[in-house]
Amino acid sequence: MSGIRVLVGTRKGAFLLTSDGKRKEWKVEGPHFGGLEIYHLKGSTVDPNRIYASQASDWFGQVVHRSDDGGKSWQTVGNEFKYDGEPGKHLWYDGTPHPWEFKRVWHFEPSLTDPDTVYAGVEDAALFRSADGGATWQELSGMRGHSSGAQWAPGAGGMCLHTILLDPNNNGRMFVAISAAGVFRTDDAGKSWRPNNRGLKSDFMPDPTAEVGHCVHHIAMHPSRPTTLFMQKHWDVMRSDDGGESWREVSGNLPSDFGFVIDVHAHEPETIYVVPIKSDSEHYPPEAKLRVYRSRSGGNEWEALTKGLPQGDCYVNVLRDAMSVDALDPCGVYFGTTGGQVYASADAGERWAPIVRDLPAVLSVEVQTLP
Amino acid sequence: MIRIILPYHLRNLAGVEKEVSLPIEGPVTQRSLLDALEARYPMLRGTIRDHTTQERRPLLRYFACGEDLSFEAADAPLPDEVASGREPFRIVGAVAGG
Numbered sequence: 001m002s003g004i005r006v007l008v009g010t011r012k013g014a015f016l017l018t019s020d021g022k023r024k025e026w027k028v029e030g031p032h033f034g035g036l037e038i039y040h041l042k043g044s045t046v047d048p049n050r051i052y053a054s055q056a057s058d059w060f061g062q063v064v065h066r067s068d069d070g071g072k073s074w075q076t077v078g079n080e081f082k083y084d085g086e087p088g089k090h091l092w093y094d095g096t097p098h099p100w101e102f103k104r105v106w107h108f109e110p111s112l113t114d115p116d117t118v119y120a121g122v123e124d125a126a127l128f129r130s131a132d133g134g135a136t137w138q139e140l141s142g143m144r145g146h147s148s149g150a151q152w153a154p155g156a157g158g159m160c161l162h163t164i165l166l167d168p169n170n171n172g173r174m175f176v177a178i179s180a181a182g183v184f185r186t187d188d189a190g191k192s193w194r195p196n197n198r199g200l201k202s203d204f205m206p207d208p209t210a211e212v213g214h215c216v217h218h219i220a221m222h223p224s225r226p227t228t229l230f231m232q233k234h235w236d237v238m239r240s241d242d243g244g245e246s247w248r249e250v251s252g253n254l255p256s257d258f259g260f261v262i263d264v265h266a267h268e269p270e271t272i273y274v275v276p277i278k279s280d281s282e283h284y285p286p287e288a289k290l291r292v293y294r295s296r297s298g299g300n301e302w303e304a305l306t307k308g309l310p311q312g313d314c315y316v317n318v319l320r321d322a323m324s325v326d327a328l329d330p331c332g333v334y335f336g337t338t339g340g341q342v343y344a345s346a347d348a349g350e351r352w353a354p355i356v357r358d359l360p361a362v363l364s365v366e367v368q369t370l371p
Numbered sequence: 372m373i374r375i376i377l378p379y380h381l382r383n384l385a386g387v388e389k390e391v392s393l394p395i396e397g398p399v400t401q402r403s404l405l406d407a408l409e410a411r412y413p414m415l416r417g418t419i420r421d422h423t424t425q426e427r428r429p430l431l432r433y434f435a436c437g438e439d440l441s442f443e444a445a446d447a448p449l450p451d452e453v454a455s456g457r458e459p460f461r462i463v464g465a466v467a468g469g
Binding site: 033035036057058059060061062063076079080082 | 378379380381383384414416417418419421422423428430431464465
């Protein structure tokens with residue numbers, strides 16, 4: 001029978017939650033790297049025992065851990081993320097030039113074909129690649145070196161490259177998202193990039209429809225339809241059906257179109273999930289009710305999924321990398337909160353139950369469906 | 372042998388006890404001591420000094436013999452008590468955060 005492994009990064013360590021294919025009984029292991037911020041963990045789809053973990057700390061900087069046995073043991077691998085050439089400057093919060101400075105890895109994205117190849121999205125925004133299992137890292141500097149780079153500015157969480165999507169049908173194509181610059185796409189494996197933000201509108205910007213500067217919180221793709229993308233922006237839920245060339249709003253009847261996560265059902269490319277958050281000033285659910293919203297039409301028409309979720313006095317947030325789906329049927333959906341709960345639904349969102357309630361604030365949730 | 376006391380998380384990362392001892396050839400300075408420490412425990416590279424600048428990370432300080440040596444030159448000789456191993460060189464993390 002298949003198994004599920006949920007990789008949870010938190011403010012105070014990493015946790016591994018495991019279950020069989022029934023997804024009823026869970027084992028909680030951890031903390032790994034106790035007391036330290038684990039921004040993200042992700043496993044290789046080629047070799048599920050290969051997991052990369054990003055540990056970042058104001059005291060000790062960036063550390064990268066790698067497991068080759070499904071998280072039972074870990075080794076430290078390379079942590080030198082050196083910008084290619086002269087780092088240059090971007091805009092600071094006050095609009096003045098500010099030097100590019102490496103701070104942390106926000107997201108690892110293992111290659112779809114090689115367990116030793118992995119991409120890292122970092123703050124200050126840049127994309128790195130390792131082809132030796134994380135021992136060494138090289139910047140794909142065409143990303144940061146885009147002509148608009150000097151105009152990028154940080155969002156409240158820092159100027160982070162937080163999402164990396166690999167096109168399963170096209171080795172050369174990938175998408176990245178940066179707060180607050182927007183979506184960029186390469187069609188030549190990272191050598192050159194161009195903004196993919198047409199149709200986005202951000203009222204906080206001097207030019208609300210500018211080519212760059214949008215605070216994109218997360219983007220998602222179903223592997224069977226890599227030209228269709230879904231986006232949770234700072235405000236607005238968006239979709240693109242032309243590989244990011246243009247976007248249209250699909251917020252529809254959501255109670256708030258502010259939020260961080262967005263994900264796609266494993267078997268239904270038009271079924272998507274978001275967790276609305278009240279506003280950019282109040283990072284908790286509208287009406288203090290924790291509700292996942294599901295659209296089965298790729299947006300615009302949304303239904304609230306509430307069974308098993310707190311429907312009062314709930315003031316947690318769900319951060320941008322803290323939702324994931326498994327590949328079983330029915331599809332399992334998982335998300336973690338800043339209150340330390342990790343919720344799971346084994347029936348595509350109809351009913352929810354906490355796997356664990358009292359972890360440190362959850363930063364990221366990734367799911368592995370094991371053979 | 373030079374004695375070095377590491378903060379808790381770096382001890383865990385290196386897989387060592389509170390205090391480590393290392394031989395150092397030549398002058399004993401912050402640079403030679405940290406070079407020897409990182410050579411013996413490569414997982415500590417980048418965690419005490421920035422990879423590129425080799426500057427001390429801002430939330431760490433160096434102490435020995437009751438003195439704050441954080442702002443001493445990297446190539447200045449450390450006190451004889453440290454060089455002889457009578458006193459440890461302490462790498463201390465700021466007491467801060469939640």
